[in-house]
Amino acid sequence: MTVAVIGAGPAGLIAAEVLAQGGAAVTVHDAMPSAGRKLLMAGRGGLNLTHSEPLADFLTRYREAMPHLKSAVEAFPPDALRDWSEALGQPTFVGSSGRVFPEAFKASPLLRAWLRRLDAAGVRFAFRHRWIGWDESGGLSFATPDGPRVVDADATVLALGGASWPRLGSDGAWTTTLAAKGIAVAPLRPANSGFTVAWSEIFRDRFEGRPLKSVALTTGSYTRRGEAIVTRTGIEGGAIYALSAELREAVRAEGAATLRVALRPDLTRQELAKRLSAPKGKQSISNFLRKAAQLSPVGIGLLQEAAAVSGRPLASQSPSDLADLIEAVPIRITGTAPIARAISTAGGVRFDELDADFMLRRLPGTFAAGEMLDWEAPTGGYLLQASFATGIAAGKGALRWLARSRGYP
Numbered sequence: 001m002t003v004a005v006i007g008a009g010p011a012g013l014i015a016a017e018v019l020a021q022g023g024a025a026v027t028v029h030d031a032m033p034s035a036g037r038k039l040l041m042a043g044r045g046g047l048n049l050t051h052s053e054p055l056a057d058f059l060t061r062y063r064e065a066m067p068h069l070k071s072a073v074e075a076f077p078p079d080a081l082r083d084w085s086e087a088l089g090q091p092t093f094v095g096s097s098g099r100v101f102p103e104a105f106k107a108s109p110l111l112r113a114w115l116r117r118l119d120a121a122g123v124r125f126a127f128r129h130r131w132i133g134w135d136e137s138g139g140l141s142f143a144t145p146d147g148p149r150v151v152d153a154d155a156t157v158l159a160l161g162g163a164s165w166p167r168l169g170s171d172g173a174w175t176t177t178l179a180a181k182g183i184a185v186a187p188l189r190p191a192n193s194g195f196t197v198a199w200s201e202i203f204r205d206r207f208e209g210r211p212l213k214s215v216a217l218t219t220g221s222y223t224r225r226g227e228a229i230v231t232r233t234g235i236e237g238g239a240i241y242a243l244s245a246e247l248r249e250a251v252r253a254e255g256a257a258t259l260r261v262a263l264r265p266d267l268t269r270q271e272l273a274k275r276l277s278a279p280k281g282k283q284s285i286s287n288f289l290r291k292a293a294q295l296s297p298v299g300i301g302l303l304q305e306a307a308a309v310s311g312r313p314l315a316s317q318s319p320s321d322l323a324d325l326i327e328a329v330p331i332r333i334t335g336t337a338p339i340a341r342a343i344s345t346a347g348g349v350r351f352d353e354l355d356a357d358f359m360l361r362r363l364p365g366t367f368a369a370g371e372m373l374d375w376e377a378p379t380g381g382y383l384l385q386a387s388f389a390t391g392i393a394a395g396k397g398a399l400r401w402l403a404r405s406r407g408y409p
Helices: 010-021 037-045 055-060 063-075 078-087 108-120 174-179 201-207 238-242 244-254 269-276 285-292 297-310 319-327 382-405
Strands: 002-006 025-029 092-094 099-102 124-126 130-134 140-144 147-151 155-158 185-191 211-219 222-230 234-236 257-262 329-333 344-349 366-368
Touching: 002 010, 010 025, 010 108, 010 155, 010 382, 037 108, 055 063, 063 382, 078 092, 078 099, 078 382, 130 174, 155 382, 174 185, 185 244, 201 297, 211 238, 211 244, 211 297, 222 238, 234 238, 234 329, 238 244, 244 257, 244 329, 269 319, 285 297, 297 319, 297 329, 366 382
Parallel strands: 002 025, 002 155, 025 124, 155 366
Antiparallel strands: 092 099, 130 140, 140 147, 185 344, 211 222, 211 257, 222 234, 257 329
């Protein structure tokens, strides 16, 4: 029995491993010249494989998609992913934030070991094979450097990714191909992305690239503590990514969103007001805020931006007003950064198009996994965990379907 896996990212590679272990002859096709390119890029930041929090809490990170991902993640939970990594000679450790990383703190050793194991299991690769759909007889059509190629397979696993970082292989072109087959695909949208802000020229030139550390960010009823980075065109960073779904949807619905930044979330408003009631003397307002409230230059810059918008200079505001502002500096979010620069994407194949084995109901024998499905999650290990888990689920589903098609129970 032959199986074509299309996509050489984590979901596709783990599906290929499961299929080969089940006795299938597997070929992994990918448009790029090599496997795991986005995985390698993720490894530049340490390769956050998964998270160590309790599974019940872990599952809630998938929000509306949790019911659809629950069984796959429970079947291959974080501990199983850590065991899998260790079996490849890459033991893991839990960082101070609860995130799980390989001890090597990068992706390349793990990927090399994984590809060696896949090769030993008989998995073959066809690189520079861009999938473009099916031919008239149902064969898989590919564009290759040597011209068109058609591949016949007993089953297919699609693991084509989303549309972020298209230069690494995921460009979302498959959405049109599947939609032509009547498969419902939620529009791909940036997730874990940055946002645009119309900074003043002086703020942008002075603070581009500066971090806002140990802040609390709020939009609507959602608050996240962490860090953010001022960019030339807006703001990004871990705490921003955690709020990206709320900010993105607010921008989509209203055309803009308000992000509020607590610059000193460790202090109560009363403590701030008391500190700001100290005599200012001949200090500039910037020096006074730096000393009295221990604000960073970029934090003071944010206050100046807000004061300019409101028309109320900081030096004219009362200690009470300054405390209120420091607790919730408003930033007007004007748009979402381009999807090509997002860490991941939301949207994709809707789950009601899939059966319990991740098979496309309209295309028997064709399975889908990974980021091309309609889910999103924050950074922290949740993205890779679900990609691995759904890849395994699709691989096992394909094996069951192949067995049934041959009359086995």
